[in-house]
Amino acid sequence: MGSVLDTRLGPADWERLTSTDLAGAACVVFDILRATSTAVTALAHGARALLPVGTLEEAVALHRQHPEWLLAGERGGLRPGPESTGGVAFHLGNSPREFTQERVQDRTIVFTTTNGSRALHACRHAPAVLAGALLNLTATVEAVRALRPDRVLLICAGTGPDPALEDVLAAGAFIELWSRANLESHLTDAASVAWRAWRGAGADLSGALQHSANARRLLALPELHDDVAWCLQHDRFRLTAWLDPDTDALIARPAPAGPHPPAPR
Secondary structure, three states: OOEEEEEEOOHHHHHHHHHOOOOOEEEEEEOOOOHHHHHHHHHHOOOOEEEEOOOHHHHHHHHHHOOOOEEEEOEOOEOOOHHHOOOOOOOEOOOHHHOOHHHHOOOEEEEEOOOHHHHHHHOOOOOEEEEEOHHHHHHHHHHHHHHOOOEEEEEEOOEOOEOOHHHHHHHHHHHHHHHHOOOOEEEOHHHHHHHHHHHHHHHHHHHHHHHOHHHHHHHOOOOOHHHHHHHOOOOOOOEEEEEOOOOOOEEEEEOOOOOOOOOOO
16 A cells, blocks of 8 residues: 555644654654754754754753753744843744854754744654755655655644644645655545645745745745745755654754655646
8 A cells, every 4th residue: 555645734733743653654844934944954054953842941941051052943933032031042043044054064953943843842753753845855755755654744833823835835745746756655635635735836836825824924024035935945955854763853864865856846
């Protein structure tokens, strides 16, 4: 039968994963605007690891234990201010464009966001957990394919308590690439929703995101406007971002060798 492809379309679905049996599953978390796109960018620019945590308190406590680690993240889309962190300044926000090689090379980063870091945390007991983005989509598909998992769970992090259009479309793009490899698989109804959404909107992704609340919010902020275009780049990076089971930190691995299909359009 091959792998079963399933999708968790928003927080109401993935929050239950902490009590779900994930044996034999590979989980790919998508928070396109912007947590997983930022994590992939940071690793591509030489960060040693990103440690996703759910709360500001956890992030600050880890930084106090390891003051050489960078603090990064967002609340309400913006870098947390000292008033919400007990006076501790965050070094970086959640804009992928901040995570340049000069700032993150060989650094460990404590990373907390509203949804993305929590979604990664929710599925950390699965045998394989990856942070996925359009920026490294083909490499991520290839890496999951090489695992030959019983199940592939595509986790759409969402925005606040709601699903996010861009995450659902990214899950659909993953399924599109998977299908091009002619792999035997079965799609759940939720996976079919994501795939059909991609096939209807993927040819004009920027236009489709005019209907995304998260994209509209970012585009309205001059300092974050360019993040949207950055995050929509296909296959800028040939690496994968894995949650290390020993440290619960995201680390980079090279993309699998060999030919790969073109990015979905």
